[in-house]
Amino acid sequence: MKLVAKAGEVPGQPASRSLRFPARPGRWLQSIGPVAVLVVLALAFQLASHNFLSPGNLAAIAEAVAVPVILATGLSFVILLGAIDLSLEGVMATSSMTVALLAANNVNGHHWGIWAIVAALGVGVVFGAFNGVLNTYFRMPSLIVTLGSWFIGLGIASVLFPSQVPGIRDPIVLGLASTQFAGLSLIVFIAVAVLAIFHLVLNYTHLGRMIYAVGGGEATLVATGLRVPLFKLAAFMISGFLAALAGLLLSAQLGDGNADIGNGLLFPAVSACVLGGTLLSGGRGGAIQSAIGAVILEVLNNGLIQIGAGPYVRNIISGAVIVTVVAISGLHLRRKLRIVK
Amino acid sequence: MKTPKSQSCRGGMFRRSLFAASFAVAAVTSMATAYVSPARAAEKGSLIIGIDETASEYWAEYTQGAQDIADSIGTKLTVITSNYQGAQLLAQLGAIYATGCSKCALATDPSSNAFVKAVVHRSAVAQVPIVTIWNRPENIHPWDTDPKYWVAHTSFDGVMSGYYQMTALCKALGGKGQIAAVEGVPSTPPAYQRIQGLHKALAECPGVKLLDTQVGDWQETKSQNIVRTWIARYGDKLNGVFASNDAMARGAVAALREKNLNGKVFVTGSDGSKVALDMVKSGDMLVTVWNDPVLQGAVSISLAHAAAVGDIDPEKLTHAQRDFYLKQEVVDKSNVDQYLALKANAPKYTYDQMKANFWKDSAGQIPVGANK
Structure with missing residues (x-):
């Protein structure tokens, strides 16, 4: 703990560094703010449509938010470092194509079964390792490295794409989406499990604490002689792994492989992290916070359809709510920042 | 905090990840099934097509049609991909x-x-x-803008496509019921034309x-989320989903399948993709509108080639014949x-066959106001 506390004293970083979230009024606003917004939004939509809090609609939200939660969880690891992972959509595209072409399908003779799932997830780990190695050992900015691997991922998916959309026929893969417990698909439970596991990893393991510490003050940490690159590498690999999992689960839901499967999911994932209170500058936030951000975004999407807002107005309202939430919940934090980029 | 034990644990994890990594790389390389030739300087008399993306059934088939023509005249086909970016x-x-x-x-x-x-230009x-396809602003035509080289523009009638879909929905519902529509990217002609056709038939x-129209941006996953929300909102009141293309229809069927409503709530799409045809056969989809991309590829590149070698004089x-x-x-x-x-065995088009009558499959001139 000593180490971590020291890292917090780096100039330009918020002063408080303890990981136990001490009870301070400002901190309280930061962590409770997004939850309060969520409650207010839910109540407002319920008042407007009377159907929003029905079990059917809550289940629809849970199904829709499962994948964004997984993406935001993975992305949190990288953002906590103060880095960014833009490759999510590319990783999802490649993992979707991989599982669709290796599991039993209607375009080729492969039927790898469970190994197709392993291969698809492995794709994500490889991408993560690639990003991590270039970022840490070759000292390239994560923004550029992951931008590159985003396009590499899309490119590989395009090359793999057969002449027609590959339909998945494998019962194990399809079972990920079609198996239901208590009216919710297995995907929802996987998302909850992922969130729980990686929340624990972040808060109760050496790796997790080091990720916070790197984000808080990498320079100091490097000076202590800790193997910082290894922690960063692990964060990128976790992000890649979870992006691949997201691609796999979406493919299972849709029942086919799709190179556009991640299209438009990167920026909502980044927004989810920021909305939940994870700082892009690193060192503060967490998986649960980012997941709450993802839920807020989906509640907005769903609620605006529920109240019958037109497709064009939806974007305006979503944007306005996001800006407002960040403005209110992060006010106390930004006061402490000397500069905002 | 930093114990040797935790170090070795992580080391093990790391080795295992490396193993998974090499495994995945092997898997990816073993299944590369398609190869797309990169853009390079063209040879004399070669055919060039500009497509929006490579990982799409529609564009793969369009390319196939153009490839057939290139094969039949013994020349090379150059494919360039814009990724939907004009620049x-x-x-x-x-x-x-x-x-x-x-x-x-060029097509x-x-x-x-x-x-x-x-x-x-x-x-x-x-x-x-x-020869251009799909996109043409209302106010410029091949005969008034660089008329010597802009041979023709060809597209599919989005209004008719939407009209066909909605008419089929109306018939299937016995003229009574409630539907919702998923629209494509709003600024593209097929998107607003198909919705226009929907309203015409409605x-x-x-x-x-x-009941509602939402924008799904042509995307499967967006459509799936929208339709899932509609199911929660309207329940039994939703009898049909008008999806502006097949990808969004696939998303709609995926959402309906979650509630075992596939086949019970009618879904329509447009494009005539393989998956959509399969779903029409299985009853998951009511109709799709068949636009033949192989034919479109063959016709568009043949017309451009005909002008290049002097078989037709555009002017x-x-x-x-120039806007159809x-x-x-x-x-x-x-x-x-x-x-x-037809999908399983697309006819192999030849240039001579096209040359006999380039407009054999024309559905008529594009009417004034269609691209507004």
Whole structure:
């Protein structure tokens, strides 16, 4: 703990560094703010449509938010470092194509079964390792490295794409989406499990604490002689792994492989992290916070359809709510920042 | 905190990840099934097509049609991909034309209305005849803009497509029920045309009510989320989903399947993709509208090539020959087998066959106001 506390004293970083979230009024606003917004939004939509809090609609939200939660969880690891992972959509595209072409399908003779799932997830780990190695050992900015691997991922998916959309026929893969417990698909439970596991990893393991510490003050940490690159590498690999999992689960839901499967999911994932209170500058936030951000975004999407807002107005309202939430919940934090980029 | 034990644990994890990594790389390389030739300077008389993306069934089939023509005249097909970015298309055309391109021919989607004039002009400057597909602003035509080189524009009638879909929905619902519509990217002609067609048919079907229209941006996953929300909101009141393309229809069926409603709530799409045809056959989808991309590829590149080698003189063609829709058909359960067979064994088009009558499959001149 000593180490971590020291890292917090780096100039330009918020002063408080303890990981136990001490009870301070400002901190309280930061962590409770997004939850309060969520409650207010839910109540407002319920008042407007009377159907929003029905079990059917809550289940629809849970199904829709499962994948964004997984993406935001993975992305949190990288953002906590103060880095960014833009490759999510590319990783999802490649993992979707991989599982669709290796599991039993209607375009080729492969039927790898469970190994197709392993291969698809492995794709994500490889991408993560690639990003991590270039970022840490070759000292390239994560923004550029992951931008590159985003396009590499899309490119590989395009090359793999057969002449027609590959339909998945494998019962194990399809079972990920079609198996239901208590009216919710297995995907929802996987998302909850992922969130729980990686929340624990972040808060109760050496790796997790080091990720916070790197984000808080990498320079100091490097000076202590800790193997910082290894922690960063692990964060990128976790992000890649979870992006691949997201691609796999979406493919299972849709029942086919799709190179556009991640299209438009990167920026909502980044927004989810920021909305939940994870700082892009690193060192503060967490998986649960980012997941709450993802839920807020989906509640907005769903609620605006529920109240019958037109497709064009939806974007305006979503944007306005996001800006407002960040403005209110992060006010106390930004006061402490000397500069905002 | 930093114990040797935790170090070794992580080391083990790391080794295992490396193993998984090498495994995945092997898997990826073992299944590469398609190869797309990169843009490079074109040979004399070669055919060039500009497509929006490579990982799409529609564009793969369009390329196939153009490849057939290239094979039949013994020349090379150059494929350039714009990724829906007009600027990328222009840059690649510039690279191809830079070294000169004698008797070349280009067929391309200019990616959006905004780039049509620039793309046409870039080709005209290089003296390469061009045929455009899908995108054309209302106020410019092949006969009034670089008329010597802009040979023709061809597309599919989006209004008719939407009209066919909605008419089929109306019939299936017995003229009574409630539907919702998923629209494509709003600024593209097929998106607003298909929704326009929906409203046209809806006016003739007063018993059916349109509950909501949402934008799904042509995407499967977006449509799935929208339809899932509709199911929660409208429940039994939702009897049909009008999806503006097959990908969004797939998303709609995926959402309905979660509640075992597939086949019970009617879904329509447009494009005639393999998956959609399969779903029409299985009953998950009511209809799709067949636009034949192989034929579109063959017709568009043949016309451009004909102008390049002097088989036609663009300036002597009629307006109906220079700005036309290709025919499209409604596919439902009664005729789906015929289209599945066509999909499995697309006819191999030849240039001579096209040359006999380039407009054999024309559905008529694009009417004034269609691209507004």
